Amino acid sequence: MKLAIALVLLVIATLLFHWLSPWWFTPLASNWGAVDTTVDITLYITGFVFVAVNLFMAYAIFRYRHDPSRRAHYEPENKKLEIWLTGITAVGVVAMLAPGLIVWADFIDPPEDADIVEVVGEQWQWSYRFPGEDGVLGKVDSRHVGPDNPFGMAPDDAAGRDDVLVRNKDLHLPIDRPVKVLLRSKDVLHDFAVPQFRVKMDLIPGTVTYLWFTPTRTGNFDILCMELCGIAHYAMRGQVIVNTGDDFNAWLAEQPTWEMMQGRIAGDPSIGEGQYAVCSACHGAMGEGNVALNAPALAGLQGWYLERQLQYYKDGVRGSHKDDIYGQQMAPMAAMLADDDAVRHMVAYIESLPAVDMQSSLLGNVAKGADHYVTCGACHGGEAQGNYALQAPKLSGQHDWYLKRQLANFRSGIRGAHKKDNYGNQMVLMSRALHNEQSVNDLLAYLNTM
Template identity: 60%
Template structure:
């Protein structure tokens, strides 16, 4: 009896903790409410199965507990029960997978008017690249990475001359406009994650992964690396600042292009400053 009561209390406490827990998602700041709905659906399905299994265990403890003279019946096969379990499991798994597949299709289907923004992760900082006035990002190559060219941009590609390079600083984005995030890593696995945006994706050396989102409210949001990437993983922080279009363009005008950063005068200035320090 005591074991059955404990099992029922575990089920009740688990559901109550989920419903009244003070720890929940951060307020949404992007279009990906679909991800929240999919996770909530998964919680309800797995929670219902958990409660059903625990209640069944409590029933079995009460119904079939040891009594003097009682003997267990041996029933190695029960085709009816096996069919019910197979069909029920298949329905439950499909109910969890189907919404996820629908959301994933939306996740990788980028709107035609989305702006490309490149994010590069390295131990242990974030760098960003935005298109210049031509609206196109230039090509890059990991073999071109150097102290003077930290993102490995191709100096011979005219499309990259006006690209805005933001190294180890905050990323600014306009509110209400879709963004396609191009993700690169030059050393180990990283994962670009802003909790309020919900969306995230692994950054794999040697390839470019992507997703898209639309910021839906202004504010300052912290960037985290959601992949264990080394000793200073926890310090790999940055910020995404979502602002109105006017403020965003004012910030953009103050940024330097790849051509400006790679000019001989800029290089000499960096060398002079480093030497004077």
């Protein structure tokens, strides 16, 4: 009797949870209302079966409960009942699968006039490529990927010269225009998903998959990676920003093409040396850093990382937080570099400076620090040498007091909170894995051994 009551209460509680729960689909923002309908059909069928089976079990337990005056009837087979149950089950399965197959047939058949955009996934960022005026995307190959060619564009393919390259986690699209999304991975399995659009698809290394949809309302919508792609999988996020047609065209016109990227001049260390004279007042003549002036070492850092940070200062991504005292000092200094060419000249000179030996200023447990570094090493390398593929800078050869301050800034949101700081956003989450100051000191003590 108690078990029968428990089953009835389970059914009632489940129905109440379903109807009263705040956890439901996000509001639809695309043409894929059929996906919601398919899910609803599946839910209603399985829900009906769940209620029917559990109530029947409760009835059977109550109706055929133990009674010493009755004797059970043994019936090993009932073909008629088995035929009915098999038939009903088959109808139910078909009713669940058929709508999904119909929707899938539409899902893999994009309109011929659909716009094209390529989504590129990598640990742990999204980037995007649009065809230029010729309407054709150029050839790509992972063998071409490097600091000056992050998309792996084929250098000799004329069709790719006007491709628009967006090295940012946010994807802009126009409203009410169908778009076919080509999906490419540079490293491991990823999965591109936008819950509000009801679309998701795996990115498989070595091939190109696709999906399509039509945004039906303006706004910002979450991009998630729904494939466990590594240690920072949960931080691999972005947004689809749906604009009006005019706003989208204006944004697209501001993005660089592959031809523009190829046309950038290489940095000249001889020009950069003259520009560095101002920097040397704080960072030292050889880029060795200066603790008295809170200036970190620059010598030994990778050029791509230096270039990104200088651009962040110029754009206000770094140095704009009210509590970032030293960043606020650095921002106007970076602004003295008039354009991208000036930044590259400066970086070229800093890259030519020899790395310097650092003196430890913190005490910590090296063995515990090595355990903490296992997580960090997944991006920054086993010897803290940095990793371009993961956009993780070199940590070895840097002042421990500076690294400690940056970890504190990440942990408190002083650094990495800006919406355009794609990689800083991830570091905010990763830095909070260090629970206290002693953990930070232990980690830095280990880094000092490298």
